[in-house]
Amino acid sequence: MNRAFTLAGLIGAAIMLPALASAGLAGTNDGAGAVLQQSFTAKGQAGMDRLDQDEVQRLCSRAPDGPALSEKEYAEIMASQEASVRYPADGQYLGDWRAGEKIAQNGKGFQSSDDPAQPSGGNCYACHQLARGEVSYGTIGPSLYLYGKLRGNDAETQRYTYAKIYNSNAFLPCSSMPRFGHKGILDEQQIKDVVALLLDPQSPVNAE
Amino acid sequence: MIARHRTRAIAGLAFAALTAASSIVLAQPEDDPVAEYRAMMGDDNPAEFWVMRGEALWTTPRGPASVSLEQCDLGMGPGVVKGAYAHLPRYFADAGEVMDLETRLLHCMVTLQGIPREEALKQRFGDGARESDFEALAAFVAEESRGQMLDVPLDNPAMEKAYALGKEMFFYRAGTHDFSCATCHGQTGVRIRLQQLPNISEAEGARAAYSGWPAYRVSQGEVRTMQWRLQDCFRQQRLPQLEFGSEASIALTTYIAHNANGAVMDAPGMKR
Numbered sequence: 001m002n003r004a005f006t007l008a009g010l011i012g013a014a015i016m017l018p019a020l021a022s023a024g025l026a027g028t029n030d031g032a033g034a035v036l037q038q039s040f041t042a043k044g045q046a047g048m049d050r051l052d053q054d055e056v057q058r059l060c061s062r063a064p065d066g067p068a069l070s071e072k073e074y075a076e077i078m079a080s081q082e083a084s085v086r087y088p089a090d091g092q093y094l095g096d097w098r099a100g101e102k103i104a105q106n107g108k109g110f111q112s113s114d115d116p117a118q119p120s121g122g123n124c125y126a127c128h129q130l131a132r133g134e135v136s137y138g139t140i141g142p143s144l145y146l147y148g149k150l151r152g153n154d155a156e157t158q159r160y161t162y163a164k165i166y167n168s169n170a171f172l173p174c175s176s177m178p179r180f181g182h183k184g185i186l187d188e189q190q191i192k193d194v195v196a197l198l199l200d201p202q203s204p205v206n207a208e
Numbered sequence: 209m210i211a212r213h214r215t216r217a218i219a220g221l222a223f224a225a226l227t228a229a230s231s232i233v234l235a236q237p238e239d240d241p242v243a244e245y246r247a248m249m250g251d252d253n254p255a256e257f258w259v260m261r262g263e264a265l266w267t268t269p270r271g272p273a274s275v276s277l278e279q280c281d282l283g284m285g286p287g288v289v290k291g292a293y294a295h296l297p298r299y300f301a302d303a304g305e306v307m308d309l310e311t312r313l314l315h316c317m318v319t320l321q322g323i324p325r326e327e328a329l330k331q332r333f334g335d336g337a338r339e340s341d342f343e344a345l346a347a348f349v350a351e352e353s354r355g356q357m358l359d360v361p362l363d364n365p366a367m368e369k370a371y372a373l374g375k376e377m378f379f380y381r382a383g384t385h386d387f388s389c390a391t392c393h394g395q396t397g398v399r400i401r402l403q404q405l406p407n408i409s410e411a412e413g414a415r416a417a418y419s420g421w422p423a424y425r426v427s428q429g430e431v432r433t434m435q436w437r438l439q440d441c442f443r444q445q446r447l448p449q450l451e452f453g454s455e456a457s458i459a460l461t462t463y464i465a466h467n468a469n470g471a472v473m474d475a476p477g478m479k480r
Contacts, residue, residue, distance in 0.1 A: 041449050046446060053380075110383075127400070138401050140405075176391045
């Protein structure tokens with residue numbers, strides 16, 4: 001992270017809410033504030049460091065009635081997050097859609113109650129409609145049903161889809177969608193598999 | 209609101225509109241297991257058993273001091289239970305802090321009955337093998353406010369501070385998944401899988417989310433309190449364990465309750 005960006009973040013946080021400082025909740029460079037430290041205990045794989053915010057989380061924690069992100073902050077998040085995306089070295093974006101469907105169904109992973117030895121999922125169905133056969137889908141995100149059919153399956157679409165899943169904030173700062181690759185929730189192969197779920201013409205996502 | 213000035217984002221929205229139309233053709237998911245359970249049970253809410261046990265706990269002398277909780281001041285004077293839950297959380301001058309129902313019950317167990325704090329906290333949540341006094345007492349106290357209008361004013365600096373802190377917590381993003389409460393409860397009309405999510409940042413959603421707690425959870429066969437609800441949402445948020453009665457838990461409860469002002473209390477309710 002470059003220095004200018006950190007500075008902009010600090011200034012942004014300072015402008016945000018004077019109450020922040022007195023309430024003692026806001027993360028500092030030393031980690032989460034006193035109230036948070038006293039209100040939580042580490043459990044299972046969820047250590048206290050989970051309460052610390054990175055720069056993006058800090059900038060994206062403003063209440064909707066607070067000041068909006070400035071154009072500059074918006075652009076800076078996009079740039080730093082775009083730069084975080086690690087594309088596959090082999091240039092292949094499409095994995096196995098069958099494995100992708102399992103990942104999309106799997107809501108396990110990273111909760112204090114989850115077994116870290118088990119593979120974690122992407123839980124895409126929590127927020128998105130995907131394959132037509134699955135009626136138990138959430139609506140926090142847009143429907144991705146027929147995604148590949150409507151978007152096509154060219155190299156640019158594959159690359160965008162991979163990057164969007166790797167780091168949603170590279171395209172929309174403060175997205176509600178987790179940054180799956182950047183935060184290590186899904187590995188490269190798992191992301192390829194969900195890209196295939198979205199784009200492979202054989203995938204049930206693209207079956208009318 | 210952030211301007212979505214990226215063509216891809218705009219394309220995404222258009223795409224969403226398109227597919228929203230196609231989703232109408234799909235079978236509309238029906239999912240209200242609680243409604244089914246209610247139909248099966250008639251008007252009977254098993255929480256009734258917790259209410260009865262809670263009333264017995266309230267009136268029975270217990271702890272080293274061997275006194276009942278009947279002198280416990282829930283905010284409306286010692287021993288007044290009727291309507292008390294409709295005015296919680298509130299600032300308690302005797303403790304010098306804002307307390308929610310569970311924290312106040314703990315306070316009374318410790319200060320009146322002489323039960324050591326650690327001892328009382330051992331059974332903050334019941335788990336089949338061991339019943340929780342908090343869950344029973346909370347069910348009883350809540351029942352005594354059924355039908356009353358929720359009124360949690362920010363009438364002193366401590367309440368104002370708790371509310372501001374709760375609001376900050378509500379929008380605080382952290383953890384592996386970048387979630388805040390607002391990710392799941394900051395919009396109206398969305399759901400996770402088939403689970404409808406109340407928008408707790410505005411009155412109508414906050415009322416729906418708050419007025420039925422404590423609640424009998426059909427999936428767990430237990431009455432759960434708001435303290436339980438919050439720590440379980442933090443688990444889903446991938447954060448560490450929220451401590452029972454912690455400042456953050458009371459601040460969040462104050463935030464939700466104040467947003468829900470005007471709700472007609474209907475607890476103990478029944479939930480999935």
